[in-house]
Amino acid sequence: MKICNRLAIILFFFLSPIPLAAGNIDLAAGDMYITKGFDLKWTGSMPRDSSWLYLPALENGLRSIRVKDMDIPSLPKRKFLSLRSFKPEHFTIVTSFAITQERIHGPVQGIYVKDIGQNWEVYINGHLVRSEVHLDGEGYITSHRNYRDVLIPVNPYTLKQGQNILALHIIGDPTDVSTGLYKNGPYLIGDYESLDEMRSEKIRLVLMFTYLFVGLYHLLLFFYRRTEKFNLAFGVATLFIFFYFFSRTYSIYLLIPDTNILFRIEFAVLFLILPAGAAFFDLLLFRKVHLFTMIFTGFYVLLALLVVAAPTPFCVDILRIWQTTALIPLMYILVNVARNFIADVRTVHGGGEGKRSFAGAALSVLGGNVSGNLLIGIFVIVLSAAFDIIDAVFLSLDIGLSKYTFLAVVVGMTVILANRFIYVHRQIEVLNTDLEEKLHELHSANDQISLSEARYKALVEGANDVVFTLDEEWNFISSNRTMEKYLKIKQKEITKWNFLDLVYEGGDDVSMNREIVRETLEEFKREKKPINFRAELTSAFGKEPKVMRIRMQYITIEGKNEILGMASSEVEDSLLKYFITEKQKYIIENFLITADEVSRRITRNLVRYLEPKSVDLIRLALREIIINAIEHGNLHITFEEKSVALIDGDYMELVGVRQNDNECRQKKVTVEYSLSPKRVIYLIMDEGEGFDFTGQMNESEEVNARNLPHGRGITMARNVFDDVQYMEKGNAVQLTKNFSS
Incomplete structure (x- = not known):
């Protein structure tokens, strides 16, 4: 961990903003003018009337020109957390610079702008050298261009010896912080290749992709050992850090040119880094995620969801809320790590030979225990994050100290987790010795299982059923x-x-x-x-x-x-050829399943005297008659009730309710039949109140003609049987089928 801390210091000094080269022209060190509106004629000369706001030169060259902060008349003002957005307006920034004939005819010159937004154009001496204006017919921005580290090559024919005019045409929401030159520079003119080398992101991209590699590596570790959930949290947190820093590079504009999309991705990922990091520390130290972590995770997830659809100025307000509250979870993490560190120090101080002082125990834990390593890392993160928040809110230096300290800490955490993994792996190797002794037994068992599987497969696949x-x-x-x-x-x-x-x-x-x-x-x-x-x-x-x-x-x-x-x-009955006659009687309850089963049972021997198709028709007709006895007789379900239930799709529910009714459940259906070589006679009787079978038999013809979804049982029976007779009050029917000689 000490090596990682030294690495962080080296990276900080190595990757700090490069001092301005002596030959570069610092535009921020000269006088500037800004006004509302835009006219092409303004791009070729310095302003002379009082309508322009004068911005005097600054010796240190650090200057931001945010339109919302300028004292320009008639600009709208926006309240904090207001969802209102304003139509983009046009502004012009003009400054001058002097250049020699030698520089004009020397290496290609370039214009470097640290940050500029939301849409913009750059003019030199009235000539357009770069345009990033994307407006619809009503003047609204269709694609934002809040770009960082902009480098524009300058055609030497647009330059002249002596004084030159640089004009910036700015288009954006006048209440948005990103409208204008929203960072403290630098804004330079100089050798294009030197400026391109100065803004190079090669080293930063290598470091950022280190985050990506580390994140994916720990996700793989988690999938290898699902019990170590801290690997998942650490991998997710590291990936969030990668996406956040990568979204702040100018290289990403090649993939996503619309910075309105990038802006929301950057904020959403930023808000989720702390919850993932806090979950990592909780899981590593306590093996569970604490309630406090869950609460502020929910809060930051809500902030991340808000920036997806909210207006851009409102998203900046949400960022201010995050910047104000971010120190709370950071301090929570620091306190937890410190408590764990103190507990380890006390253990070391009171254990062993008892010769170590408290300070000696503390130094030992700082250098050799996980809690000590974590304390150093989190302390560095808290300091760098606090500095970056102060810089973002007040200084606008855009140093980004966190990206370097984060890298050092992430590398250190990776070493800690790798050592932990190595320790576990060594323990596994010890256990492997015992496992190898049992492998032979396992292989033998597997052989038996494979043999059993083969037999089972042959049994199943070779079955006739x-x-x-x-x-x-x-x-x-x-x-x-x-x-x-x-x-x-x-x-x-x-x-x-x-x-x-x-x-x-x-x-x-x-x-x-x-x-x-x-x-x-x-x-x-x-x-x-x-x-x-x-x-x-x-x-x-x-x-x-x-x-x-x-x-x-x-x-x-x-x-x-x-x-x-x-x-x-169905297997044919081998004794059927010996069958002559039978009589049976069944008393069944009001179950449709039983109606189907008993209709099969009392028709199975008819194939002795009838064709199978005729037997099937008799079975279906009998089943309908038995179901009628259950539904309309014992369960008192009317024709209209059944029609509605079938249409609504809850017919079986209606039957179930009636089957559980105290009065209905006591009733039974009696089924008798007599089979001889000449005929078969069935008697089906329910315990219901009966019905007007004379009228119903006439109505059944109408039902059949209308093709209704039910009510055709009587018609089916009359078509299948030679004689259908309802007896008594209509709750008993006798059906006769004669066999041809």
Whole structure:
């Protein structure tokens, strides 16, 4: 750390502003005039009337000409933190300089201006030598040019022996601090190459990119060791420093010529350096970010957000707020580091042989402990930052002491963190000895795992059934190759599909397939118990659906819930050829899932006497009749209520509410059927109040003709069965299907 401090001193003297060369003409040391407005004829001679404001020569050559500070009549005044912005106005600054014939015909001359804004033009003897004016038709600035270290080559034909006139045409908000020559020089005329060498940024750019390298290096360290969050904070803080200093170079104008954008980037990054630095110190010393750091981080983030969209003068006011408050977090950091340093000094003073004095312990900690190194670094930063703030507010010297002390401290911090990393790395090497002894066992275990994985892959990929995994929103995560065999969906495209998208809906089924499967899956999601159900799945090409038996269960992979599923084709009943007759009776509760299951159960043996397509139609018609018994009979859901619920998309919620009703939940649906070689007879009875089945059977024809989204159960049953008879009060129906001989 001592080496870093010495390096900082060397860098300061080496990179300080270079003294003016003897041959340069200091424009600030001569008389200057300024007035409001601009006329091209003013650029060729010195002012002679009293409308011009006279600025006498200064011996030290340090002068700023900020329009807002000039005693020019009728200039608007702006209040602090006012959001008002003023239309750009035109101003003219005129001065003179003398030049010899030898200099005119010698090396190319150049004009060097330390800072100038917001839009501007430079004239010599009435000739335009550089223009940075970007205005729209109404006179507003479209692209700002608040440039630093401006160097303009001068055509020798614009110069003359003896007195020459230099005129600056300034355009900008008269209340903005950057309108005019807003720094204390220098403003020079001299040999172009010498001036270009004087303003060279090569060394500064090398140092700035050192910040970039250090920042990226510590970000990589953080990604390598995620527990060491101080590396992240240090890397971010260093990158912010790089972006801040780089935004203040003239080289960046090649990338971003509009300084209104640069101005906001510079301020926003500046405001975020302190929070990132404070977080680094907190994490390094205390392993956590303190509440105070979080509070002023939020405050500075707010300031950074404000400068993104606020008017430029308002942003300068925000900068003044930052400059006023910045010493508070700096002092907070200094106090924390000092407290940690004192604790280490006391430990050294009271430990060991007890022969060290307190002063000796302090010197030992300063040179050999992290807290001592940090104390030196933060003390240097606080002093340099305080000087730069005072310079920005009062002196306008633009020395930028912080960029050199920051570099020294950053390099020192990097050395500290590197030593810490080396220490940890050595500890890891010690542990590696034990790890190497266990590697053989690990390799053996990996071989067994690889073998198991190969067997598992062969088992899954070679299975005749479709094997798949889903997330909890029923989106496919993976599947085996059998998916393409059955449903024509390629493995690499399976993640684009949702399971419910594969559930067949069409024909007269009126979307009930998908709703029933959705209810089945939601119950499975709530219960987390394995399920087994049938579903009609359609292929990716929308062809004829395929009835498949679906089995699902929850599994946990890397701490996340996934669903393992298997889909297999329905297996033909080998005993069906021996089947003759059967009678069954079911009493079911008011669940649509059960309606689907029982309709499948009481039609599965019909294929003994009917074609499969006819059996499917009978099953669908029965399911509609059973659902009618549940909905309209036991749950008292009217036709109009169901219509509204289907349109609003909350039909299943309506069914759920009625299923939980104390009166409705007690009611059951009775399903009886008798199957013989001649016919099948079904009796479906609910415990509702019944209905006017004579009128309803006539209305069902109208519903079917109007193509409504439901209400076609009776029509479907009459088309499928040979005889449909409602009995008693309309809460029981008998359906008969005769078999042809």
